[in-house]
Amino acid sequence: MPDPATLARLSEAVDANFDRQVAFLAELVRFPSRRGSEAPLQDWLARAFRERGYAVDRFTLADVPLEAHPKASPMVDADPARAVQVVAAHRAQAQAGRSLILQGHIDVVPEGPPAMWTYPPYAAVIRDGWMYGRGAHDMKAGVACMVFAMDAIRTAGFAPAADVYLQTVTEEESTGNGALATLLRGYRADAALIPEPTGHAITRAHTGTLWFRLKVRGVPVHVAVAQDGSNAILSAMHLVHALFAHTRMLNEAAKAHPWYAEVPQPIKFNPGIIRGGDWASSTPAWCEVDCRIGLLPGTEVADAMAGVQRAVQEAAARDAFLANNPPHLLWHGFQADGYVLEPGSEAEAVLAAAHAQVHGGAMPERLSTAVNDTRFYGLYFGIPALCYGPKGEGAHGVDERTSIADLRRCTLTIAAFIADWCGLRPRAA
Ligand SMILES: [Zn+2]
Numbered sequence: 001m002p003d004p005a006t007l008a009r010l011s012e013a014v015d016a017n018f019d020r021q022v023a024f025l026a027e028l029v030r031f032p033s034r035r036g037s038e039a040p041l042q043d044w045l046a047r048a049f050r051e052r053g054y055a056v057d058r059f060t061l062a063d064v065p066l067e068a069h070p071k072a073s074p075m076v077d078a079d080p081a082r083a084v085q086v087v088a089a090h091r092a093q094a095q096a097g098r099s100l101i102l103q104g105h106i107d108v109v110p111e112g113p114p115a116m117w118t119y120p121p122y123a124a125v126i127r128d129g130w131m132y133g134r135g136a137h138d139m140k141a142g143v144a145c146m147v148f149a150m151d152a153i154r155t156a157g158f159a160p161a162a163d164v165y166l167q168t169v170t171e172e173e174s175t176g177n178g179a180l181a182t183l184l185r186g187y188r189a190d191a192a193l194i195p196e197p198t199g200h201a202i203t204r205a206h207t208g209t210l211w212f213r214l215k216v217r218g219v220p221v222h223v224a225v226a227q228d229g230s231n232a233i234l235s236a237m238h239l240v241h242a243l244f245a246h247t248r249m250l251n252e253a254a255k256a257h258p259w260y261a262e263v264p265q266p267i268k269f270n271p272g273i274i275r276g277g278d279w280a281s282s283t284p285a286w287c288e289v290d291c292r293i294g295l296l297p298g299t300e301v302a303d304a305m306a307g308v309q310r311a312v313q314e315a316a317a318r319d320a321f322l323a324n325n326p327p328h329l330l331w332h333g334f335q336a337d338g339y340v341l342e343p344g345s346e347a348e349a350v351l352a353a354a355h356a357q358v359h360g361g362a363m364p365e366r367l368s369t370a371v372n373d374t375r376f377y378g379l380y381f382g383i384p385a386l387c388y389g390p391k392g393e394g395a396h397g398v399d400e401r402t403s404i405a406d407l408r409r410c411t412l413t414i415a416a417f418i419a420d421w422c423g424l425r426p427r428a429a
Contacts, residue, residue, distance in 0.1 A: 301337055
């Protein structure tokens with residue numbers, strides 16, 4: 001870990017830049033960077049990186065051979081050519097320390113009904129030490145931390161003694177293809193840190209995720225003779241109930257999992273979007289439900305998909321109409337593995353030391369029941385990937401918010417981590 005004098009210099013530098021950091025985060029939050037609309041923010045970030053002197057690579061998912069990679073997920077509802085990724089490189093004069101990737105996603109999930117929010121979801125209002133807004137917590141705060149950790153090193157008069165890549169990606173909330181694209185573009189390092197908002201805990205493991213769309217047909221008739229038709233919305237409900245039963249069975253089996261045994265119901269199933277029907281007095285001719293289900297580390301994606309398929313088929317076979325009009329499953333979005341950060345890596349030890357130096361005490365660990373982008377580094381490219389970041393509340397909900405005080409602490413922790421992992425040298429004037 002950095003010596004106390006260096007840590008003090010970094011701490012002063014974080015403080016000196018902090019007003020600018022909060023303004024930077026507010027600027028990020030003001031971009032409604034939902035899926036398909038991330039480009040303006042990515043362009044803004046590319047400019048911010050260029051102003052700091054980084055070599056900036058701006059590319060889209062259409063620029064890399066995504067389809068050729070077995071772990072790319074299908075994108076049905078999004079255009080790869082519009083999904084902009086940004087990599088800003090600090091290239092060390094002479095490589096002395098260990099290189100590092102700092103990565104954050106800037107895509108956010110939809111904000112839901114604005115009337116449910118205390119403050120408008122893209123206004124970045126600050127009250128009582130919290131900044132409110134969609135993405136403030138998940139994970140634009142982490143992006144601000146990694147950018148300003150590097151700024152603090154510069155302000156303190158140092159430069160990392162190894163290459164550092166600052167990467168802002170999209171698609172974390174839907175496929176993970178943004179993170180994969182940076183790897184397919186050729187970026188590599190000795191470790192990766194993804195400052196998702198973990199409340200200063202290291203993510204020991206995360207579950208995988210599958211997305212699929214259930215498509216069901218009905219027979220439209222006047223509701224006066226509903227018995228002659230078939231209601232697609234009710235058929236979809238039948239299948240949703242069957243998928244909850246399937247999930248209960250998976251959670252029973254999870255009680256024997258080496259990492260998730262103690263986590264109650266680690267596999268979450270969620271019907272998240274429903275569309276269907278055309279008229280209140282007609283039996284619906286169609287219904288579509290977009291669903292998400294988790295899988296545990298160690299379960300093959302193909303096996304989890306087959307399990308869903310089987311549950312749907314068996315439920316359809318039990319239904320007089322669906323037995324002859326089988327539902328269709330469209331696989332789109334996440335086909336993500338779970339991932340375990342095996343204890344004992346040097347990268348984790350260095351982060352734990354930085355955490356202890358800034359926070360005092362051991363770095364806590366957490367088991368996540370949702371996915372993050374570390375799997376691409378850890379599972380497919382042999383790069384130890386740490387998921388650790390600031391503190392907030394309300395991810396994917398209303399009144400999402402990030403703690404300003406924790407933003408500062410996390411920035412210093414990441415700066416201390418970079419100092420030790422990459423090494424520091426005096427910055428050339
Ligand atoms: Zn996130």
